[in-house]
Structure formats: structure tokens, C-alpha cells
Amino acid sequence: MDAYRAWGRNAQDVEAYMNLFVQDGTARLWDSGLETPRDWAGIRSQIEGVLRLVPDYVFVPETVTSDPDGRVVFIEALNTGTVKGKPVSFKTMHRLVLGDPAAGKDPSRVQDGRRFWDQVNMFRPVEDPANPLRNLFAGITTSATDPIPAIPLPPRIRQLAWNREAAGILVAGVDGTATLLGPGLTEPISGRRAMTEYLDRLFGAVRDVALEQRATASADGIEYREWIGTAVALGGADPRTISFSLVERTVKTPTGTAWSLHFDTLDLIASVQTVKELRARIFGQLSGVAGAVRAGDFTASARPSVATIRPWSLAHVHGRTVRDPQVGQHRPQPLQSRGRVLHYFEVEMTTTHATARAGDLELGFQCLLDLVTVDRQPHEDDLDEHQARPVQGLPAPVRVTPPPGGSTNSPNARRSIPSAVSVGTSTNAPSCT
Numbered sequence: 001m002d003a004y005r006a007w008g009r010n011a012q013d014v015e016a017y018m019n020l021f022v023q024d025g026t027a028r029l030w031d032s033g034l035e036t037p038r039d040w041a042g043i044r045s046q047i048e049g050v051l052r053l054v055p056d057y058v059f060v061p062e063t064v065t066s067d068p069d070g071r072v073v074f075i076e077a078l079n080t081g082t083v084k085g086k087p088v089s090f091k092t093m094h095r096l097v098l099g100d101p102a103a104g105k106d107p108s109r110v111q112d113g114r115r116f117w118d119q120v121n122m123f124r125p126v127e128d129p130a131n132p133l134r135n136l137f138a139g140i141t142t143s144a145t146d147p148i149p150a151i152p153l154p155p156r157i158r159q160l161a162w163n164r165e166a167a168g169i170l171v172a173g174v175d176g177t178a179t180l181l182g183p184g185l186t187e188p189i190s191g192r193r194a195m196t197e198y199l200d201r202l203f204g205a206v207r208d209v210a211l212e213q214r215a216t217a218s219a220d221g222i223e224y225r226e227w228i229g230t231a232v233a234l235g236g237a238d239p240r241t242i243s244f245s246l247v248e249r250t251v252k253t254p255t256g257t258a259w260s261l262h263f264d265t266l267d268l269i270a271s272v273q274t275v276k277e278l279r280a281r282i283f284g285q286l287s288g289v290a291g292a293v294r295a296g297d298f299t300a301s302a303r304p305s306v307a308t309i310r311p312w313s314l315a316h317v318h319g320r321t322v323r324d325p326q327v328g329q330h331r332p333q334p335l336q337s338r339g340r341v342l343h344y345f346e347v348e349m350t351t352t353h354a355t356a357r358a359g360d361l362e363l364g365f366q367c368l369l370d371l372v373t374v375d376r377q378p379h380e381d382d383l384d385e386h387q388a389r390p391v392q393g394l395p396a397p398v399r400v401t402p403p404p405g406g407s408t409n410s411p412n413a414r415r416s417i418p419s420a421v422s423v424g425t426s427t428n429a430p431s432c433t
Contacts, residue, residue, distance in 0.1 A: 028113070226245070
């Protein structure tokens with residue numbers, strides 16, 4: 001906690017931030033909206049992107065609770081700064097798993113972290129005044145309390161209540177004088193009617209919730225539960241499956257239970273198109289991806305298209321991360337992946353999906369058709385943002401076929417880069433996995 005506080009007072013110190021994590025390169029960090037964690041290089045790129053976006057960023061840890069052996073820690077923090085000239089202030093919840101000494105890891109540093117926060121707070125400065133981001137929970141006010149005690153909910157029953165979207169059961173699990181605080185609320189609400197309405201609003205914006213309880217921690221009347229899974233988000237009347245996670249925190253007080261929830265509402269209130277436009281406004285047009293590529297996603301086309309990705313665009317390729325230096329740097333350093341120097345990527349693709357987040361680009365290919373590399377420094381002509389073209393003299397690319405009997409446009413075809421694909425020449429045609 002002391003290390004977090006020290007870094008938070010000078011959040012511009014990237015090295016101090018990286019020093020919070022185990023130093024052997026195996027640390028991972030999950031975030032709202034991400035289906036896969038950031039690796040060591042991705043963690044650095046993420047904080048560098050945040051500091052470019054919010055140069056006056058301040059991080060203030062407020063509460064901390066750990067499990068009995070001290071390996072699982074939950075930290076709640078206040079985040080402040082200026083985005084596009086407008087002040088922002090929001091809470092984040094952090095679930096940290098510290099290094100395991102039995103595995104030779106440093107127990108004072110983070111091995112695996114997950115951040116829970118509402119992205120709407122970051123995008124409000126660039127929302128369309130004519131179509132602002134709505135508050136899913138606007139207008140909910142405190143209702144009458146009652147003296148009825150809480151009904152104990154074993155973990156399995158609580159899981160069923162979340163997955164069956166049973167607001168009444170979850171509310172019955174706290175006492176009648178409890179308070180609830182969560183995204184969209186500026187102050188806690190109380191009363192079973194008000195708390196049930198809050199959860200009903202949440203469940204009205206999703207369907208097919210599938211959560212599993214993961215990490216927990218409790219001490220001195222404070223309890224945390226981490227829930228990880230998926231849901232179908234209905235934001236903008238545009239249903240799509242998303243990674244969905246939340247943290248519950250309960251604190252026993254003399255006047256009742258203080259219950260708080262931490263989750264992201266962006267996909268619950270906005271369409272894919274709206275989210276894409278917001279990301280483009282706040283992060284700018286993502287450079288280095290040609291053709292139909294735009295900030296937020298790749299668009300589907302009837303015929304496969306070739307897209308050229310600049311070597312300084314951050315992308316996950318075979319589990320490796322390519323860092324994105326500041327815009328305007330024209331002579332990138334060679335990129336390392338599996339011991340090879342990679343200067344250039346040429347990718348032929350069908351439908352793909354990408355998510356832009358605070359200065360980085362996460363690429364999740366449904367089906368990768370070609371991947372080739374050039375072991376030389378590219379010329380400026382090779383880095384044309386507006387016209388993708390093959391580079392002469394390259395070996396034959398790896399070929400990957402779509403899943404048998406399925407289209408890459410199918411929702412079930414959402415896949416990451418297949419591990420079976422190798423960089424180099426090959427005549428094999430492995431399937432997307």
C-alpha cells in the first residue's frame with residue numbers, strides 16, 4: 001500500500017509504476033472492456049498512454065483489504081486529472097494477487113491485477129452534447145428502510161442470483177437498513193425498493209449473465225467478492241457478448257451494511273458505433289492501420305482485404321506486444337518477438353475486432369489469413385497509412401483457413417490469433433483456433 005501511495009503522488013513516474021509488479025516479466029493486468037490481460041510490455045504501454053491522455057493524472061488509494069495470507073489484496077482508489085481540457089474524477093477498484101514466494105516470486109509485488117471501473121467517466125468529456133451518455137441509474141432515490149435482517153446467501157446461491165438476474169434475492173442478502181453505492185450514484189441509496197430498482201436497471205441493460213466467483217477477501221467486517229464472466233450487453237439496442245465483471249464490497253457498520261458495486265456501464269448504455277466514435281475523439285485516429293480500419297474496430301468486408309500495420313502500432317501478435325511510441329516518431333526501434341527482429345507486419349484478414357484504450361490498440365483476430373515479417377528497416381513508402389500493398393521479395397506467407405463449415409462473420413467465430421500459426425514460410429493451412 002505504501003508503494004501504491006508513493007507512486008500515486010507522482011503518477012508520471014512510469015518506472016515507479018512498473019516497480020509495483022513482479023520484475024520477471026510475467027505480470028498480467030486485466031482491465032474493464034478487455035477479454036485478455038495486458039502482458040509486461042502492455043502494462044507499460046497502458047500507463048504511458050494514460051499519461052499522454054491525462055498528463056496531470058493523480059492516483060490516491062483510499063481503502064485496502066487483504067485475505068489472511070496477504071496474497072490477495074483489494075484496493076479502492078480515487079483517480080483525478082484532466083481529459084481534453086475537462087476535469088475527471090472517478091473511483092477504481094483493484095484486485096491484486098501478489099507474487100507467490102513458493103514459486104520464487106516477490107510477495108511485495110503484483111503478479112496478477114484486475115481493475116474495475118466505469119469507463120463512462122473517462123468518455124464524458126468528449127460525449128456528443130446532442131446525444132450525451134445517459135446515466136443508467138438516473139433518478140433512483142432512497143426509499144423506506146426496514147428492520148428485517150439479511151438472509152445469508154451461500155456463494156452458490158449468490159452466484160445463481162447474479163446469473164438469473166434476481167435482484168430481489170440479492171437485496172434480501174443485506175439487512176433492511178443497508179446502503180448501496182455503485183456506478184451512476186453520487187451518494188449511497190438505502191431501502192429495499194431503491195436497491196432493487198438499481199439492480200433491475202442493471203439487469204435491464206444486459207442478458208445472459210454468466211458470472212463465476214473468483215477472488216475473495218475479508219477482514220474486520222469488510223468483505224470483497226470478485227465476479228468474472230460474460231454477458232450480452234444491450235447498449236444502443238445493439239446486443240453483443242462482452243466480458244463482464246464486478247466487485248461487491250460489504251462493510252458491517254453500527255447502522256447497517258454498506259454495500260458497494262464496481263463495474264463498467266459503457267457497453268450497457270452505448271452502441272458499438274457510439275463507443276467507436278468516443279474512442280476516436282479521445283484517443284485520435286489510430287495510425288498505421290490501412291484500408292477499412294478505424295478507431296475502435298475493423299469492419300467486415302465481403303472479400304478479404306490487406307491491411308498494413310505500422311511497426312509502432314501496439315498489437316498483440318503471438319502473445320507479444322508491440323509498443324506504441326508517441327505519434328510523430330518516424331524511426332521506430334526494432335521490435336522483438338520470439339528472438340526475431342520484426343520491423344513490419346502485413347496482414348490479410350476477414351472480419352476482425354479491435355479495442356482502442358488510452359493510447360494502445362488491442363487486436364483480436366477472428367481469423368488471420370496471412371502473417372509475414374520483414375527483417376529490415378521499412379522505408380517511409382512502406383508505411384503508407386492510406387494504401388496497403390504487398391512488399392516485394394518476401395517469403396510465402398502462412399495460410400490459415402476459416403473454421404470448417406463456418407463463416408468468420410459468425411458470432412461463434414470470435415477467436416484470438418491461433419497459436420498454431422508460426423512466423424515464416426509454410427505450406428500448411430492450420431485452422432483458426
